[in-house]
Amino acid sequence: MAIRTFSWAQAAKFNLAVLCGLVAGCARENPFFIEVNECPGVAIVENTGALTVFSGLGRDQDDISYRATLSQLSRSCKEDEELGVENEVTFSIVARKGPAAISDFITIPYFVVVSRGAEDIIAKRVNEVEIDFAGRQVAGVRETLRQNFPDLEALKANEYEVLVGFQLDNDQAIYNLLQ
Numbered sequence: 162m163a164i165r166t167f168s169w170a171q172a173a174k175f176n177l178a179v180l181c182g183l184v185a186g187c188a189r190e191n192p193f194f195i196e197v198n199e200c201p202g203v204a205i206v207e208n209t210g211a212l213t214v215f216s217g218l219g220r221d222q223d224d225i226s227y228r229a230t231l232s233q234l235s236r237s238c239k240e241d242e243e244l245g246v247e248n249e250v251t252f253s254i255v256a257r258k259g260p261a262a263i264s265d266f267i268t269i270p271y272f273v274v275v276s277r278g279a280e281d282i283i284a285k286r287v288n289e290v291e292i293d294f295a296g297r298q299v300a301g302v303r304e305t306l307r308q309n310f311p312d313l314e315a316l317k318a319n320e321y322e323v324l325v326g327f328q329l330d331n332d333q334a335i336y337n338l339l340q
Contacts, residue, residue: 200238201248201275201310201321205231208337209326212269216261220336225259229269229292231327233303245311250323255301256292265294270328273306277320287328 209231216226233253238246254269268289275283294300310321329337 200236201323203234203236203250203323205234206324206326208334209329211337212327212329212333213336216263223260226261226263227256227258227267229254229256229327231271231325234325245309248308248310248323249305250325251303251305252325253301253303254290255299257299258294265296267292272326272328274324275308276322276324
């Protein structure tokens with residue numbers, strides 16, 4: 162099992178608004194650590210695996226509406242000679258209510274990017290997940306995404322990656338960088 166790393170220069174080519182903000186504000190060399198085998202590589206994009214939402218303009222602990230984390234990323238794939246490879250990516254989103262929470266229901270946006278190599282984005286999709294706290298302080302969901310890759314040779318050459326993270330606005334991205 163090999164681990165591939167991507168530099169910030171390569172990550173900038175993703176042309177995602179949040180990543181552009183992260184590139185400008187962070188000088189680390191390896192933002193992605195992607196495990197590669199016969200399935201496409203998968204990773205949570207650095208600094209997009211946590212989300213803190215504040216209520217109002219304050220930024221103190223008492224102003225937190227909720228915090229969420231993206232974790233337990235896993236993948237599996239199966240090969241079909243006619244359909245190519247079906248890739249399944251699964252991850253958890255867990256949220257914790259903060260002191261300023263006003264609702265038991267929240268909607269959290271996250272993105273999924275499929276790229277070929279470090280330079281070509283094949284697709285980006287923003288999804289939303291709804292979390293119902295149902296009177297609890299902590300609640301979560303398990304998300305499963307499926308993609309089909311028709312090009313078996315490119316897949317076997319480890320040319321594809323699937324990247325996930327929270328769809329952050331500029332303030333949220335800056336907050337994550339400062340943590």
